[in-house]
Amino acid sequence: MAIEASGSVFSALVEWSPALAVGLGQNILISLLAVLIGSLLGLLVGALGLSRFRLMRLPARLWVQLFRNAPWLVLIYFVTYVFPFEVHVGGMYLPFPDWLKVTIGLALPASANVAEIFRGAIASIPATQWEAARSLAFSRRQMFGSIILPQCFKRMLPPWMNLYAVITMGTALASLVGVHDLIDTAQIASNTVNRTGFTVLIYFSVLALFFAYCYPISRLTQRLERRYAFY
Template structure:
């Protein structure tokens, strides 16, 4: 009598050599003789470079002390960063008033958390808080002169604090302005299109240093007598306008990638131009443009170092000026490493959030 098995045998798990870390390494690092050689060479070079860097920055580094004479080892002298940390973070902001800057950081962090994360599904009130309440509250906190707060001149702002102010304001202003310019460049009205094209091409044809120089030095010459703007405000206007021109081209590229049938379908449903653009076209265009938009933001964040030309001491400038102090001459290497690490953290954070947002919205359109 024959015995026939009717039950399905459970599927066996894939071999360990094809999954997990081992599988990834076999597929990406050791898939061929050439890849094996390249992996070994790259690993050796990375080991030599990282071991020297780790030894210099941590193992042989000096962390304790208050003066340069306390740095006796062959590694980095982080005593310089420790003693100058307050100035590097806040510039020349009064020490007893720095709590106002910290409160502003907390307000911004809360707004960004609820707007950029999925904790709250309805973004209306978090957006109103971040773009409406926070700028006013931060202006009152940072500048003072209201509610009994001591007024602090913008000339005393500096360090990482000034860098974040320049970057955040320029980013938040350049995106909506860039969208308006992109729509204007694609407008059917000749005058509007010519104005937008002329602005975009003119700004993209000159370096940011020129724009900052014009905004800080030349602009006051064209203003009526007695009318003047703060140097920081002029820098913010110049950087925002400069970034908006590049942002306009990024958004325009996204708009051109949307098929014309999307607009035609919106019109067939009875939607007007602005309704179709706001609810159908722009969301798709901005989703496609996420990598380029974040790339522009990262470039703008790094370009804040150029404000030194108009006398503003950002993070890099304040560290560089600290190394000219006779007590800390020769500490430029430690200062530049610290600045590079700070910029890397912010830029890498924006990059990782961009990747997360792309995966969430399926921006890659993988097939």
């Protein structure tokens, strides 16, 4: 009987595997868009933070401090319930789905972290690089474009990839606001089959799926850190 029960539990997991894969795809989509939006916004905030003008630096620093120290779940709830359910554009009502709101909620702390990664990369450039560029009469734009930024991107890549892995794990919070992702699929499957053994197995599978996706990113990050350690 125990063998039959175990077999039925694994059979149920196989039946739910396509749905779990679709749910994981939703988490990956959210993480990719959140990091993309957060990176673009973070580079802009980071650039403002390096400005010579205090009025431009101050908002950038406030942005970084606010969204680096705000709980992600609070940001997700805030964005979900503050933003409308649909947007009126050109006489049409376009839906504003919850998964997109979660993406924005995760993009906010991502942008603050990217801004700090960018600032740290700039600060890590030796002073001799700046002095050499000035001695060659490079303008500030030429210094950044030809000398500083190419070195910064190499230094930014490992922490940026680590941030992406963290954001991916953070997408597990999406199910709390009704997004049909991997966690939500697992909950539905657990309630449908309604067996303790299956519940343990499916949540172990969720853990394994997140690990299988994030672990290679972590290993690649470590390799890049060793590769660029002496740049």
